Amino acid sequence: xxxxxxxxxxxxxxxxxxxxxxxxxxxxxxxxxxxxxxxxxxxxxxxxxxxxxxxxxxxxxxxxxxxxxxxxxxxxxxxxxxxxxxxxxxxxxxxxxxxxxxxxxxxxxxxxxxxxxxxxxxxxxxxxxxxxxxxxxxxxxxxxxxxxxxxxxxxxxxxxxxxxxxxxxxxxxxxxxxxxxxxxxxxxxxxxxxxxxxxxxxxxxxxxxxxxxxxxxxxxxxxxxxxxxxxxxxxxxxxxxxxxxxxxxxxxxxxxxxxxxxxxxxxxxxxxxxxxxxxxxxxxxxxxxxxxxxxxxxxxxxxxxxxxxxxxxxxxxxxxxxxxxxxxxxxxxxxxxxxxxxxxxxxxxxxxxxxxxxxxxxxxxxxxxxxxxxxxxxxxxxxxxxxxxxxxxxxxxxxxxxxxxxxxxxxxxxxxxxxxxxxxxxxxxxxxxxxxxx
Amino acid sequence: xxxxxxxxxxxxxxxxxxxxxxxxxxxxxxxxxxxxxxxxxxxxxxxxxxxxxxxxxxxxxxxxxxxxxxxxxxxxxxxxxxxxxxxxxxxxxxxxxxxxxxxxxxxxxxxxxxxxxxxxxxxxxxxxxxxxxxxxxxxxxxxxxxxxxxxxxxxxxxxxxxxxxxxxxxxxxxxxxxxxxxxxxxxxxxxxxxxxxxxxxxxxxxxxxxxxxxxxxxxxxxxxxxxxxxxxxxxxxxxxxxxxxxxxxxxxxxxxxxxxxxxxxxxxxxxxxxxxxxxxxxxxxxxxxxxxxxxxxxxxxxxxxxxxxxxxxxxxxxxxxxxxxxxxxxxxxxxxxxxxxxxxxxxxxxxxxxxxxxxxxxxxxxxxxxxxxxxxxxxxxxxxxxxxxxxxxxxxxxxxxxxxxxxxxxxxxxxxxxxxxxxxxxxxxxxxxxxxxxxxxxxxxxxxxxxxxxxxx
Numbered sequence: 001x002x003x004x005x006x007x008x009x010x011x012x013x014x015x016x017x018x019x020x021x022x023x024x025x026x027x028x029x030x031x032x033x034x035x036x037x038x039x040x041x042x043x044x045x046x047x048x049x050x051x052x053x054x055x056x057x058x059x060x061x062x063x064x065x066x067x068x069x070x071x072x073x074x075x076x077x078x079x080x081x082x083x084x085x086x087x088x089x090x091x092x093x094x095x096x097x098x099x100x101x102x103x104x105x106x107x108x109x110x111x112x113x114x115x116x117x118x119x120x121x122x123x124x125x126x127x128x129x130x131x132x133x134x135x136x137x138x139x140x141x142x143x144x145x146x147x148x149x150x151x152x153x154x155x156x157x158x159x160x161x162x163x164x165x166x167x168x169x170x171x172x173x174x175x176x177x178x179x180x181x182x183x184x185x186x187x188x189x190x191x192x193x194x195x196x197x198x199x200x201x202x203x204x205x206x207x208x209x210x211x212x213x214x215x216x217x218x219x220x221x222x223x224x225x226x227x228x229x230x231x232x233x234x235x236x237x238x239x240x241x242x243x244x245x246x247x248x249x250x251x252x253x254x255x256x257x258x259x260x261x262x263x264x265x266x267x268x269x270x271x272x273x274x275x276x277x278x279x280x281x282x283x284x285x286x287x288x289x290x291x292x293x294x295x296x297x298x299x300x301x302x303x304x305x306x307x308x309x310x311x312x313x314x315x316x317x318x319x320x321x322x323x324x325x326x327x328x329x330x331x332x333x334x335x336x337x338x339x340x341x342x343x344x345x346x347x348x349x350x351x352x353x354x355x356x357x358x359x360x361x362x363x364x365x366x367x368x369x370x371x372x373x374x375x376x377x378x379x380x381x382x383x384x385x386x387x388x389x390x391x392x393x394x395x396x397x398x399x400x401x402x403x404x405x406x407x408x409x410x411x412x413x414x415x416x417x418x419x420x421x422x423x424x425x426x427x428x429x430x431x432x433x434x435x436x437x438x
Numbered sequence: 439x440x441x442x443x444x445x446x447x448x449x450x451x452x453x454x455x456x457x458x459x460x461x462x463x464x465x466x467x468x469x470x471x472x473x474x475x476x477x478x479x480x481x482x483x484x485x486x487x488x489x490x491x492x493x494x495x496x497x498x499x500x501x502x503x504x505x506x507x508x509x510x511x512x513x514x515x516x517x518x519x520x521x522x523x524x525x526x527x528x529x530x531x532x533x534x535x536x537x538x539x540x541x542x543x544x545x546x547x548x549x550x551x552x553x554x555x556x557x558x559x560x561x562x563x564x565x566x567x568x569x570x571x572x573x574x575x576x577x578x579x580x581x582x583x584x585x586x587x588x589x590x591x592x593x594x595x596x597x598x599x600x601x602x603x604x605x606x607x608x609x610x611x612x613x614x615x616x617x618x619x620x621x622x623x624x625x626x627x628x629x630x631x632x633x634x635x636x637x638x639x640x641x642x643x644x645x646x647x648x649x650x651x652x653x654x655x656x657x658x659x660x661x662x663x664x665x666x667x668x669x670x671x672x673x674x675x676x677x678x679x680x681x682x683x684x685x686x687x688x689x690x691x692x693x694x695x696x697x698x699x700x701x702x703x704x705x706x707x708x709x710x711x712x713x714x715x716x717x718x719x720x721x722x723x724x725x726x727x728x729x730x731x732x733x734x735x736x737x738x739x740x741x742x743x744x745x746x747x748x749x750x751x752x753x754x755x756x757x758x759x760x761x762x763x764x765x766x767x768x769x770x771x772x773x774x775x776x777x778x779x780x781x782x783x784x785x786x787x788x789x790x791x792x793x794x795x796x797x798x799x800x801x802x803x804x805x806x807x808x809x810x811x812x813x814x815x816x817x818x819x820x821x822x823x824x825x826x827x828x829x830x831x832x833x834x835x836x837x838x839x840x841x842x843x844x845x846x847x848x849x850x851x852x853x854x855x856x857x858x859x860x861x862x863x864x865x866x867x868x869x870x871x872x873x874x875x876x877x878x879x880x881x882x883x884x885x886x887x888x889x890x891x892x893x894x895x
Contacts, residue, residue: 019726022516023508032509035733047502048450052700053478054487061477080535080701080724080731087723111722245507246733262888263881267566268542268723269535271474271887276535278490278700281733425714428721 001027007355015434016351016419018360027358028398029390033326035081035239035246036390040291043243043284050280059282060273063249066286070221070293071198071228073251075258077265078275078282082199082237083108085250087268089195089235090116092260093159101149102162103141104128104169107368107428109162109197109235114373118159121149128170129381131320131331136211138173138322139166139204141183150190160193165227166200166207169364171384172305172324174207177215177226184230196234201227202241203325206298221293233257240326243288243391247281301325305389308399315407320384327388330406332365336416341366341379343418347435349385349409352416357405362386367421368430442758445751446848449496455479462810470890471806471875473815482813483854484846488781489654490536490694490701491846495746498698498739505735510726514734514741518704521741525676525748526653526683528706530713532720533730533737537654537692537703538563543719544650544690544705547712548614549573556604557617557652558583558596559625562823564617564652566884573614576604580634583625584837586786589776591666592631594622594659596638610645617690619652620659620682624819626840627655627760627779629662632670632681639685648687648709654695656682658780661753675748688712695781698743698847702736756780759855760845766859772866775840782844785862787820791872796821796835798874798894804841804865807872812861816843822877823886 002010002025014020018031029036039047051058064076079085086109094100096117102109103124110120123145128138141163150158163183167173187194205223208215215223228234233252238244250265252258262272269276277285291297302325309323318334332346339345346365353359365383372378387402409416423434457465457480469475473486484491494502506513519531534540541564549555549571560568560575568575578600582590596618605613618638621629635651642649660678664670670678683689688707693699707713717727725731746752757780764778767785775784787794787801794800801818808814817823820839828834843858865872879890 019510022511022513023506024511024513026508026511029508034509035729036507036509050700051452051478052491053481053484054489054491055474056477056480058477058479080539083723083725084535084731108722115722245505245735246731263883266884266887267563267570268539270538274490276539276701276731278736280700425718427718431721431726432717 002358004355007358011351011354015423016347016437017433017435018350018354018362019431020434021354021360025358026360028394028402029360030327030387030402031360031362033240033388033390034237035244036393037239037243037245038390038392039243039245039284039288042291043287046283046287047280049283050278052279054274055271056273057279057282059279059286063282063286066289067249067251070224070289071234071251072225073228073234074253075251075255077250077258077261077272078277079248079250079265079269080276081239081246082235082248083112084269084276085235085248086112088261088264089233089250090118091264092257093193094118095159097157099149099153099158100160100162101146101158103139103164103175104167106164106168106197107430111427113162123149124167124170128167128173131171131318131334131382134321136207136322137176137179138170139164139175140179141175143182143186146186155190155192158192160195160232161187162197163194163231164197165204166325168200169382171320171329172200172203172326174204174325176212177208177223178212180227180230193232194230196228196231198228198234199237199240200326202292202298203302205293206302207325220295220298224293238285238288241292242285243292244281244285247277247285249275301391304396304399307396308387308389308403311399311403312406315403315410317406317410320382327386329364329384329386331383332385333383335410336413338414339416339418341383342377343438344421344435345418346383346385348416348419351419352409353385353405356409357401359402359405362388363430367433370429442755444848444851445749445755446495454482456482457813459810462813466806466809470878470892471802472889472891473805473809473817474887476809476815481815483850483858484815485782485843485858486815486817488695488844488846489692490699491849492698492700493846493848494698494700494739495742497746498742501738501742502735505733505738507734509729511728512734512737514737515728518737518741521744522704522706525679525744526689526706527680528683528686528688528708530707530710532705532713532716532727533732534703534705534720534724535731536694536701537690538567539724539731540690540703540705541567542723543716545571545573547715547719552612554604554608554613555615555617556601556613558594558619558630559622560617561619561623561652562884562886570883578604579622579625583622583628586626586775586784586838586840587773592634593628594620594625594630595634596630598634598637598641601638601641605641605645605647610647613647616642616647616649617652618649621655621662621780623654626775626784627658627781629659629666629780631667632663632678633667635682635685649685651683651686651689653689653691655780657696657747657753658756660748661750661757662780675750675753679748693740693743696747697740698746699736699740702732702740704730756847759852763855763859767862770863770866772862782842784819785841785843786839787818787841788839790866791869793870794872794874796839797833798876799891800874801839801841802891803872803874806875807865808841808861811865812857814843814858814861816841818886822889
């Protein structure tokens, strides 16, 4: 626990960037749901069964079997985390000048696409950019936008569609099974692959079960497997859905891509039977994947997020609707309408929340969006503060504290002023940028 | 007392799965005579590597339970940082998921076409990362280091004459870095003397070239300095270590060796500008600078391991057990690298299988024979790992054809080691029956990991 004075000092030292706070100065840490889950007793038992052999570890074969069984992908390359898989996949599939359509950008994903010489094109439905719109599947792909891209550039310029389940930057919004099926039909016709960013696939499956006709009696496990069946491969950060603190993988159905990836993984990550992970971490991942597709787990997980969101709505705090799967996204443009976007309203709000209660959140707006190739800022429509809920870590009492703090800051919002950036790194600036209060 | 006991008790055991010689013949055939493709549970004694295969201590496991998994600003990170600063004196610390990631970052910043990296001997992944950037790696090990059967105290030393000549030839401006690998892994786990490090540093300094240490086995090297170099007999290991790093502008480290960790690595340096470039790159491929692609618990385990490794009882046991095995083999006439190195024994496959020409990969053939005969898994360090092809696709062999049997730290006991000696000696007596191998499939880089082979008729 910290005092207001301690927090003031800590926040200033961190350049008003919550990423640069020390964790011991944080009371409730909602910076990310990535790698912050509590593992189960079974996972901890699995940790003790790590086979740390450099080649051919038992844990690898177990993980491979689980990925085949739960997700249905044929070939597995473990990586130390999701961005390791994105790096390898982008280098294999993308040629200079290629176009990669996707349902909204994600920071590291887009960066790897750009570094490989490709250009990302957003093909998410327009509803996703409107925080007020209550459409249940705001992660859907606008197939007309995709058709236009194919017509303009030709299918051969599009190595794959990057399809995320539970679209993070849109507020954890799901894609519907119907949309996915249509995407598969269209891409199949043009010989374009669909690559699945599957880090929160189980949470997406829960929304399909709850909101899509015909799926109300299907288990999460069945729905997850069906989602994967409409795709050709996946990158996974297992630090989210799969309930581990470290790990990820690349999974593909295509032998040629697999072979190339297997040769490349040795250079970047580690031999293909450990991919830069300890054996015990592969074991924890294999067990975590099984737990992540249990109906009871997902119901409690998403239920907790919805509880927090509803509580905030009671206090009139403007949030992205409908409530997503892994966190609450507060609309900073609406929260602080008097701060223009180039004064970083979301960054400012995240700092204010920390100062109020020691709750650490994250900016997902203009700072995260970064700059275009010509040096101009991207000004995203969504200027959000993300309250990401780690899995199985906090209780309902913690959720109450968070909502109350957001309400208190909302009460005194008019007195809050914007900020200016005083240090800006070249890539992924949100991680290390520093600010000053105006 | 004559007997040196293992300075630990065993708290938790992992079973060995036994199989028969006949089963192993089939397994090896199915793995295309490449031990990297054999499942670990088909191996009796796994000496493939000492990397990531150590047994952690009870303290380290306790540290594992205390990992702070915060994405940013984790308490475990600050403990990790403070430990490395204290041990090495290097102020800027960057965690990575393992050593090759630290190298990847460093060389993609400093490397590029027309650049040369000079070293005593670069290891396989280090060399691959350098070449991947377009630069060239140059090995300048001292003359003694090139002759496996001639004993000398510091066979990992860099040839300072050759270093000066190489700098003059290539031009200091084209040499972004000089790297001293301690101990010299590819050259037989042989140590580098403090004197040599000092001289190399002076030459580098005169030419404005930064010197980095590839520090994977820094404690083993420090122990050899204590044993063999004049003036260090009464110096404590942490002080030797500190002096060793005091000459360096930075280091790369795979914590999977001398930090007893199963995963992890780091970069450390003085140069603030270089560190910032490294951190920017780190975020893209590894993770945020306070976790670098590692779980918080692994940062804890590394910090604890780095301190444990400098214990002299441990180092005495470690170095003596390698020596014990080496001496057994020498007594039986087996051609083995002399003197014993720090982490492995190296069989001289060219001499062991003098009837197998280098084009038939005698090292890999010997690896196969050891597996079939005793279920021991070793690794070839010779022309399969380092060989290249000339314009006519003819093999340019590596200078040495070695088989490395790396001993994992704190994992096996003396009776395991006795068994290993017995297997090697029996194979030596039957060596004439061992056939060479030919490659049927290979990757363009780091081919030894996935290459497929078959016996020559």
